[in-house]
Amino acid sequence: MSPDLVADEVEAYAAAHTTPPAEHLRALALQTRATLSSPGMLTGDVEGRFLEFLVFMSRPRLVLEIGTFSGYSALSMAAALDPIADARIVSCELSDEHADVAERHIAAAGMADRIEVRRGPALETIDGLDGPFDLVFIDADKTGYLDYYEAVLPKLSRDGLIVVDNVLWSGRVAGPPSAEDSDSTAALRTFNEHVTADERVVNVMLTVRDGITLARRA
Numbered sequence: 001m002s003p004d005l006v007a008d009e010v011e012a013y014a015a016a017h018t019t020p021p022a023e024h025l026r027a028l029a030l031q032t033r034a035t036l037s038s039p040g041m042l043t044g045d046v047e048g049r050f051l052e053f054l055v056f057m058s059r060p061r062l063v064l065e066i067g068t069f070s071g072y073s074a075l076s077m078a079a080a081l082d083p084i085a086d087a088r089i090v091s092c093e094l095s096d097e098h099a100d101v102a103e104r105h106i107a108a109a110g111m112a113d114r115i116e117v118r119r120g121p122a123l124e125t126i127d128g129l130d131g132p133f134d135l136v137f138i139d140a141d142k143t144g145y146l147d148y149y150e151a152v153l154p155k156l157s158r159d160g161l162i163v164v165d166n167v168l169w170s171g172r173v174a175g176p177p178s179a180e181d182s183d184s185t186a187a188l189r190t191f192n193e194h195v196t197a198d199e200r201v202v203n204v205m206l207t208v209r210d211g212i213t214l215a216r217r218a
Ligand SMILES: C[S@@+](CC[C@H](N)C(=O)[O-])C[C@H]1O[C@@H](n2cnc3c(N)ncnc32)[C@H](O)[C@@H]1O
Pocket: 041, 042, 043, 044, 066, 067, 068, 069, 070, 071, 072, 073, 074, 092, 093, 094, 095, 098, 120, 121, 122, 123, 139, 140, 141, 144
């Protein structure tokens, strides 16, 4: 979703002054926009690099992604996975169409041994995983965010990081609640209040792209 939180020319300037994405990511973005509905769901260049930096800095062994779509964020993060630590990503995806596209690009990028796409409802997948998760990227259905957060927090490693996308939802959450609010807007508002009030974590909400929250154990 194009957030319109930052002026387009400023977003474009930031993207132009960020190391360009690798060729396989560029091809993935092009194909996603050409073939899949809701291409705006794609994480994109700057946020992809940001996720890669988070992996580079935190050196996770096990990354959990909730919401694969065509695989852009998973492949972005995989670029910085520590080969020595045998680090890997488990990515949850409900749509077979999206999972098919993602798996094709993951295989083409030679990352099939590092990224596993688990098909089905993410809550069921999380339930079947022991963790500990060193990094969790939440980027699926917005009405599920609170349940995902509560499901992954007990399985987060001591120094683990939770990264949550679209928490500003084009700024809609910052306005006064209204009867016109979509379920996603209302759910994100509730989620943001919940995380902010949660004494189990320390969090920061970044005005990067559509809003990214980082949370770690307190
Ligand atoms: C915003 S997109 C993810 C974008 C992706 N991270 C990227 O970088 O391109 C959200 C994805 O979550 C998937 N999804 C929605 N509800 C889900 C659920 N309950 N369990 C797993 N995946 C779900 C959708 O099919 C969609 O592919």
